[in-house]
Amino acid sequence: MNLLENEISIFFEEFCHTCKKVTTRSFKKNEIITTYIAKRKQLCLLTHGEADLIRYDFSGTKTIVEHYLSNNIFGEIFYNVTTNNELFVEAKTKCEVLFFDYDFIENKCTSNCSYHKKVMQTLPNLLLMQINSLNTRIEILSKRTIREKILTYFNILATKNITKTFALPFSLTDLADYLSVDRSAMMREIGYLRSDKIIEKNGNSITLLY
Amino acid sequence: MNLLENEISIFFEEFCHTCKKVTTRSFKKNEIITTYIAKRKQLCLLTHGEADLIRYDFSGTKTIVEHYLSNNIFGEIFYNVTTNNELFVEAKTKCEVLFFDYDFIENKCTSNCSYHKKVMQTLPNLLLMQINSLNTRIEILSKRTIREKILTYFNILATKNITKTFALPFSLTDLADYLSVDRSAMMREIGYLRSDKIIEKNGNSITLLY
DNA sequence: GTAAATTTGTTGCAAAAGCAACAAATTTAC
DNA sequence: GTAAATTTGTTGCTTTTGCAACAAATTTAC
Numbered sequence: 135m136n137l138l139e140n141e142i143s144i145f146f147e148e149f150c151h152t153c154k155k156v157t158t159r160s161f162k163k164n165e166i167i168t169t170y171i172a173k174r175k176q177l178c179l180l181t182h183g184e185a186d187l188i189r190y191d192f193s194g195t196k197t198i199v200e201h202y203l204s205n206n207i208f209g210e211i212f213y214n215v216t217t218n219n220e221l222f223v224e225a226k227t228k229c230e231v232l233f234f235d236y237d238f239i240e241n242k243c244t245s246n247c248s249y250h251k252k253v254m255q256t257l258p259n260l261l262l263m264q265i266n267s268l269n270t271r272i273e274i275l276s277k278r279t280i281r282e283k284i285l286t287y288f289n290i291l292a293t294k295n296i297t298k299t300f301a302l303p304f305s306l307t308d309l310a311d312y313l314s315v316d317r318s319a320m321m322r323e324i325g326y327l328r329s330d331k332i333i334e335k336n337g338n339s340i341t342l343l344y
Numbered sequence: 345m346n347l348l349e350n351e352i353s354i355f356f357e358e359f360c361h362t363c364k365k366v367t368t369r370s371f372k373k374n375e376i377i378t379t380y381i382a383k384r385k386q387l388c389l390l391t392h393g394e395a396d397l398i399r400y401d402f403s404g405t406k407t408i409v410e411h412y413l414s415n416n417i418f419g420e421i422f423y424n425v426t427t428n429n430e431l432f433v434e435a436k437t438k439c440e441v442l443f444f445d446y447d448f449i450e451n452k453c454t455s456n457c458s459y460h461k462k463v464m465q466t467l468p469n470l471l472l473m474q475i476n477s478l479n480t481r482i483e484i485l486s487k488r489t490i491r492e493k494i495l496t497y498f499n500i501l502a503t504k505n506i507t508k509t510f511a512l513p514f515s516l517t518d519l520a521d522y523l524s525v526d527r528s529a530m531m532r533e534i535g536y537l538r539s540d541k542i543i544e545k546n547g548n549s550i551t552l553l554y
Numbered sequence: 555g556t557a558a559a560t561t562t563g564t565t566g567c568a569a570a571a572g573c574a575a576c577a578a579a580t581t582t583a584c
Numbered sequence: 585g586t587a588a589a590t591t592t593g594t595t596g597c598t599t600t601t602g603c604a605a606c607a608a609a610t611t612t613a614c
Contacts, residue, residue: 275486307561565606568604
């Protein structure tokens with residue numbers, strides 16, 4: 135994975151200005167990076183910062199569909215099915231984003247440019263990483279109770295951090311939107327998990343006691 | 345999408361025996377195609393039939409994580425995070441499956457074989473299709489009520505079939521495991537949807553009345 | 555540095571979902 | 585063709601979740 139990260143950063147630093155069809159842009163915290171409406175074949179790479187893919191359904195319910203870190207990809211190209219939902223990506227910190235048009239990736243460059251070649255080499259691994267993280271997301275959401283959703287997510291964070299104590303990357307309000315449950319019900323359940331001595335919580339730091 | 349399908353079938357029919365590192369196998373209904381335990385870099389392509397990715401968690405709860413049709417891909421390569429869950433792919437009909445080792449795909453062929461080249465050309469589109477379907481899956485699972493889950497899924501089926509009447513690809517028992525809800529609660533909700541004149545149901549045929 | 559906005563924490567009550575159990579209908583296996 | 589297995593449909597009861605509302609703490613904006 136570190137190898138891949140290195141590969142990604144090198145190829146963007148070295149070749150970014152060779153091909154004209156790639157745009158770089160910076161975003162401040164809370165800015166909207168892109169909105170999913172136009173069915174463009176847009177593919178974006180977050181090179182710096184953190185961002186959320188947010189959905190509001192017809193009744194105004196908010197879901198944090200995904201939470202992106204650097205080297206994660208996102209974009210309209212991943213969404214065929216157009217529902218009557220509002221979907222957009224919001225910067226949670228200062229962000230740097232590369233915008234590709236997937237047609238450019240798909241169709242061979244007229245010139246035999248090395249940048250284009252490198253993109254084709256790296257893309258499958260980026261897509262594979264994205265599939266991995268979507269599968270993890272599905273595992274959380276397919277749990278039937280709030281308690282199980284919380285514990286599944288906390289376990290993933292503990293595994294990633296290789297320690298039983300870790301910081302939540304979300305506010306508790308956002309965590310509820312990410313787990314797709316009512317906030318007050320989630321708070322209650324966290325209370326039960328504490329009194330059952332299954333977790334400890336200090337601010338946004340969580341410790342698993344098992 | 346039809347173009348892609350054509351591309352896929354052609355390249356497997358034409359080149360399948362050129363490279364030795366690809367295996368084809370047939371499966372009867374209910375046979376286990378693969379089990380996710382060994383952390384192999386296995387990538388599978390379903391060329392014929394229907395199959396389900398099934399998970400049993402520690403307490404025995406079953407989830408149908410995904411439902412595969414021909415030209416869908418699956419495999420251990422998509423699952424980094426090893427939990428204490430049992431994950432396997434089961435043939436729901438007679439199936440034909442191609443097994444790749446991802447290392448073979450990643451590392452260039454020593455010989456400059458055209459089969460290998462074709463795989464590299466097709467793979468990003470297959471991965472993209474997979475991401476699309478996982479995002480659809482997340483949309484269903486992130487709905488907060490059984491009613492919304494049912495209606496979201498039925499809408500997707502109606503859109504795919506381009507008609508308000510369609511056949512369920514699942515038994516109702518399996519549908520509950522796919523929506524990740526209790527079967528009896530789902531049956532009750534379907535009952536309410538019928539009496540509210542939102543859907544009609546005859547056997548496994550559903551009609552949307554809106 | 556202070557006012558405004560947001561997040562956290564809590565609770566009572568209502569609605570939804572899960573669990574268990576069972577009969578009827580349908581499908582499967584030989 | 586029949587017995588066994590599975591699926592469908594239903595219900596009573598319990599547990600979980602959602603909703604609404606509000607106070608306290610914390611963060612943000614100027």
